[in-house]
Amino acid sequence: MDSHLTAPNRSRSSQTPSPSHSASASATSSLHKRKLAAAASEDHAPPSSFPPSSFSADTRDGALTSNDDLESISARGADSDSDADDSEDAVVDDDEDDFDHENDSSIRTFTTARLESGGGGSGSGRNTKLKTENSTVKLESADGGKDGAAPGSAPVGPTGAAAAGGSSIAGISTKEDVKIFTENIQTSGAYSAREESLKREEEAGRLKFVCYSNDGVDEHMVWLIGLKNIFGRQLPNMPKEYIVRLVMDRSHKSVMVIRRNQVVGGITYRPYVNQKFGEIAFCAITADEQVKGYGTRLMNHLKQHARDVDGLTHFLTYADNNAVGYFIKQGFTKEIHLERDRWQGYIKDYDGGILMECKIDPKLPYTDLSTMIRRQRQAIDEKIRELSNCQIVYPGIDFQKKEAGIPKKVVKVEDIHGLKEAGWTPDQWGHTRFRALIVSADNATNQKHLTGFMRSLLKSMHDHVDAWPFKEPVDARDVPDYYDIIKDPMDLKTMSKRVESEQYYVTLEMFVADVKRMFANARTYNSPDTIYYKCATRLEAHFQSKVQSGLQSNTKIQ
Numbered sequence: 001m002d003s004h005l006t007a008p009n010r011s012r013s014s015q016t017p018s019p020s021h022s023a024s025a026s027a028t029s030s031l032h033k034r035k036l037a038a039a040a041s042e043d044h045a046p047p048s049s050f051p052p053s054s055f056s057a058d059t060r061d062g063a064l065t066s067n068d069d070l071e072s073i074s075a076r077g078a079d080s081d082s083d084a085d086d087s088e089d090a091v092v093d094d095d096e097d098d099f100d101h102e103n104d105s106s107i108r109t110f111t112t113a114r115l116e117s118g119g120g121g122s123g124s125g126r127n128t129k130l131k132t133e134n135s136t137v138k139l140e141s142a143d144g145g146k147d148g149a150a151p152g153s154a155p156v157g158p159t160g161a162a163a164a165g166g167s168s169i170a171g172i173s174t175k176e177d178v179k180i181f182t183e184n185i186q187t188s189g190a191y192s193a194r195e196e197s198l199k200r201e202e203e204a205g206r207l208k209f210v211c212y213s214n215d216g217v218d219e220h221m222v223w224l225i226g227l228k229n230i231f232g233r234q235l236p237n238m239p240k241e242y243i244v245r246l247v248m249d250r251s252h253k254s255v256m257v258i259r260r261n262q263v264v265g266g267i268t269y270r271p272y273v274n275q276k277f278g279e280i281a282f283c284a285i286t287a288d289e290q291v292k293g294y295g296t297r298l299m300n301h302l303k304q305h306a307r308d309v310d311g312l313t314h315f316l317t318y319a320d321n322n323a324v325g326y327f328i329k330q331g332f333t334k335e336i337h338l339e340r341d342r343w344q345g346y347i348k349d350y351d352g353g354i355l356m357e358c359k360i361d362p363k364l365p366y367t368d369l370s371t372m373i374r375r376q377r378q379a380i381d382e383k384i385r386e387l388s389n390c391q392i393v394y395p396g397i398d399f400q401k402k403e404a405g406i407p408k409k410v411v412k413v414e415d416i417h418g419l420k421e422a423g424w425t426p427d428q429w430g431h432t433r434f435r436a437l438i439v440s441a442d443n444a445t446n447q448k449h450l451t452g453f454m455r456s457l458l459k460s461m462h463d464h465v466d467a468w469p470f471k472e473p474v475d476a477r478d479v480p481d482y483y484d485i486i487k488d489p490m491d492l493k494t495m496s497k498r499v500e501s502e503q504y505y506v507t508l509e510m511f512v513a514d515v516k517r518m519f520a521n522a523r524t525y526n527s528p529d530t531i532y533y534k535c536a537t538r539l540e541a542h543f544q545s546k547v548q549s550g551l552q553s554n555t556k557i558q
């Protein structure tokens, strides 16, 4: 009667299981190429003490025995993904045996320990880890009560107290003192904004995160079936019967997102309590709710629950290649730091994925990270204000300009509001790399010096044989598209006006920047074979040599 969900024997690529293993191992094939060691955990669960009314669990952990029963559960509106197809999904019919034979040659490897643990075929052998020479030698009893939730046990709440009917995973309560910090909050980043908005949904009761395993309570079972359907759709290469097996396996737990009593997504994991790590088997959000932050919040709830309730310190998962980015954003790494002894032989090997690890922080308020981030933002902001006056906003400067960009009104540097307050001192005025020019004691003399040098440079360019294209601004009547292409025009006449204003160029660098721009414009608008381009290159070389010799002779004079 359970043939639908008891996979036939599979060939295995790397291990040779004992006959009893072979007999019990479920290694259903898929394009996904997961190397399943499923049977290990499914074969010997204690009988359910309270099977759900509408379907029965057989003596094997979570192995559903009646497709009709599954259908009836689905038909009751198990999840938002449910439709006619879903109820079919729920039924693993004989046709689906096809996939069991499809990839016989491939992919099915069992870790030694999983094979050993799956081989007993009885409850007592469950989770017994046998290490061979290459791996494990010690025999360690790890019954369901230790590694993994006790079969059929009700999920527990965040406090760690068992809650008979399961419990929603509430976020940690926000302490009163948070308000002190969260007042006057700066704008939050995208991550916090998303988390906060989902947190508000939770507080308003429109959204909840729950953790259940196969406990026989109708509502929980409906949700688990709903989650199973989502996994079936979102992980299309994963054999459906394998999904059912793990979701219904009583040693697995599922943290689910429930919105308006419908499952939106979830994560099914197996806590290895003795080893203090959990293995994420499946993780998915229903198609039309992805990339809205549910996956992140789900993971945060999972971490908090796994730490506070299961006492776990790490998660491991074989992440699908196309979901690696998501896991990285959730703090998973491809480097495995967890000591090999703690996990090798416990978790299933999968092809087509990459083993990733996440260390669960012992302190982080995972379900209230946004408040923590806001508090940190606030604290940093306050410290910045303490160390600087950047929060003070002064009235603006009148930057109205006359011709050639020369300011209408001369603004004395020392009159610029906030400059002194920011630590400016008059000796920083006109700071320039061309220090050789600025040796005089007062600013007025410095400016005179600078103006004289710039004037001589301008004259030298003006008198050059190649200067003719640059003497006046380009006339748009002659070159209609010039100003469409050149947005920052410059010419010798404009520069001359700026020099003579004695206000514009307060450093030589400013003057040199205008000269460079003038030549760059010529080379942008004109092609290299044009006279304009060639004039620009020759005049620029002339200018550079004049600047160099001017600076050198100036240095010599000093």
Ligand SMILES: CC(=O)SCCNC(=O)CCNC(=O)[C@H](O)C(C)(C)COP(=O)(O)OP(=O)(O)OC[C@H]1O[C@@H](n2cnc3c(N)ncnc32)[C@H](O)[C@@H]1OP(=O)(O)O
Binding pocket: 191, 234, 235, 280, 281, 282, 283, 284, 285, 286, 289, 290, 291, 292, 293, 294, 295, 296, 297, 317, 318, 319, 320, 322, 323, 324, 325, 326, 329
């Ligand atoms: C062990 C396994 O089960 S592996 C298989 C994982 N599951 C799947 O691939 C099924 C299909 N995908 C899904 O169900 C979902 O997209 C999930 C579970 C992967 C992510 O859930 P979402 O609700 O979409 O995630 P959420 O909205 O919180 O996004 C978090 C961040 O991850 C990014 N992200 C989401 N999915 C992916 C992805 N597949 N690859 C790369 N980045 C992703 C998001 O862009 C977002 O980035 P941001 O914070 O910079 O804006």
